[in-house]
Amino acid sequence: MPKPNRKDSILDAALACITEVGADATTIEMIRERSGASIGSLYHHFGNKERILASLYFEGLRRYAERLDVNLAAAAQATECISALVTSYIDWVVENPDWARFILHSRGRIEAGEMGEQLKTINREHYVRLQTRLQTYREQGCFRDLPPECFASIIIGPAHDMARNWLAGRLSKNLVEYREMLAETAWLAVRATPDQPPQ
Structure with a gap:
């Protein structure tokens, strides 16, 4: 099975956070920490939290x-x-x-x-x-x-x-x-x- 790329890892982390605490309570920092991505990588791929949510959708x-x-x-x-x-x-x-x-x-x-x-x-x-x-x-x-x-x-x-x-x-x-x-x-x-x- 191919290793998830960084973008997929961020989306997986976002979904896990949302499942645990809800979309409103999920923060960029929580997603960053869970995915292991740097803030720079996260903003490079998505830009902000709402774009992460939209991309996940x-x-x-x-x-x-x-x-x-x-x-x-x-x-x-x-x-x-x-x-x-x-x-x-x-x-x-x-x-x-x-x-x-x-x-x-x-x-x-x-x-x-x-x-x-x-x-x-x-x-x-x-x-x-x-x-x-x-x-x-x-x-x-x-x-x-x-x-x-x-x-x-x-x-x-x-x-x-x-x-x-x-x-x-x-x-x-x-x-x-x-x-x-x-x-x-x-x-x-x-x-x-x-x-x-x-x-």
Whole structure:
């Protein structure tokens, strides 16, 4: 396994600090001490604490999107694509609970910060990739006639809510145990109904 570079080490340290004391209480000095980086190196890579937080957020999104893209590329049917959207998210959350918790709780902060425009761009590009991947199935009439702005929320909304509850310790079972049920529910919610046959 390759040795983490200095930038990754700083992000890992930042996530550990945030997990222990929260984003507000985490300081540059705490991150520096935990990562073993010099102040000069830390400011060279990021500039300030808010940029560290934004970079941590973006890196989490990138890793999740990377997993999702691989799973979507392997999907050969509309139902498999919808399943991949749900299961990729659940699997990533279960494998990265601290990162997932940070992302779920920090979106507003990043959006309002100096790197908010970059977040909008990342989200827009992600949305376009998903729409492009699903377009063929949409043209084939595999999906219900739903408002485009509702489509993703209907698919991922229940899994997102369950993930929040699991991360907060409000579920008696591991989130992964709901994986297949949530994927099936998402497909049933968006598939073309009998009175709306494929075109």
